[in-house]
Amino acid sequence: MKMLRIGLVGTGPWASSTHAPALAAHPDVEFSGAWGRRPDAADALASAHGTTAYADVDELFAASDAVAFAVPPDVQAPLAARAAAAGCHLLLDKPVATTVAAARDLAAAAEAARVASVVFFTLRFAGPTSAWVSEQAATEGWFTGRADWYGSFYSPDGTSPFSSPWRAQRGGLWDVGPHALSVLMPVLGDVTDVTAAAGQADLVHVILRHTGGASSTATLSLTTPAKASGVTVELRGEAGTALMPSGGGALDAFGSAVDALVDSVRSGRPHACDVRFGLRVTEILAQAEEQLPAG
Structure with missing residues (x-):
């Protein structure tokens, strides 16, 4: 089967140390490009991994079958909804959003577009802790x-x-x-x-x-x-x-999350850590936050 083209949104420390190396090394993935809010950082990350830096995030979506996200949650949620609307499968970071409304909008966009999704909860993908x-x-x-x-x-x-x-x-x-x-x-x-x-x-x-x-x-x-x-x-x-037990490294864990997305795309089976589970986590944390003193 053809390799899955996965783009990356984000250029910070996690993107540079974990997301980009895992995507570049994955045997079933073509690292299709990167976009970030700082164009110079996107250029540097893309150059380091032999891929393309995009100045327009929608151009990255158009060049990709799926998109991984390494940006703050409330930046991630609306961008991921746009990616889903463009037909891209989603490899999301946790939490998917810090408001229930944004998480619900994202889950609805993924459902409407019928795209696969995986949320990178590290311990659910690191070998020892997942087992x-x-x-x-x-x-x-x-x-x-x-x-x-x-x-x-x-x-x-x-x-x-x-x-x-x-x-x-x-x-x-x-x-x-x-x-x-x-x-x-x-x-x-x-x-x-x-x-x-x-x-x-x-x-x-x-x-x-x-x-x-x-x-x-x-x-x-x-x-x-x-x-x-x-x-x-x-x-x-x-x-x-x-x-x-102690967990494994983040790089290997993210590689396993990529495996899970590839399998979900190819099989059509939803993963246990999909955007709906991500939404549920946001709902529970929001309930907890409502009971805390403001600030």
């Missing part, structure tokens, strides 16, 4: 879980080249909250009730009730002191206790 989620989802009797996500992007003693203004503004709820939901929901079921409380800085505590009666908690932050940072996902049930 762990599948194993626990096949095990019955879990009654509770917890996902503790203590990031140090914005602590005085912890910085990251992947920090960005939207993360600083929206905090851990919107940046690492999608990761927590992406591993808790496949195992415990959809969320029926949400309770949220604020802690220091951007720290948020979320309590979730799932279909079937299980419950879980998520503790989310990007401002944890570096020495206290870390990630733990734990399940408890009739089988005992299960701890999620």
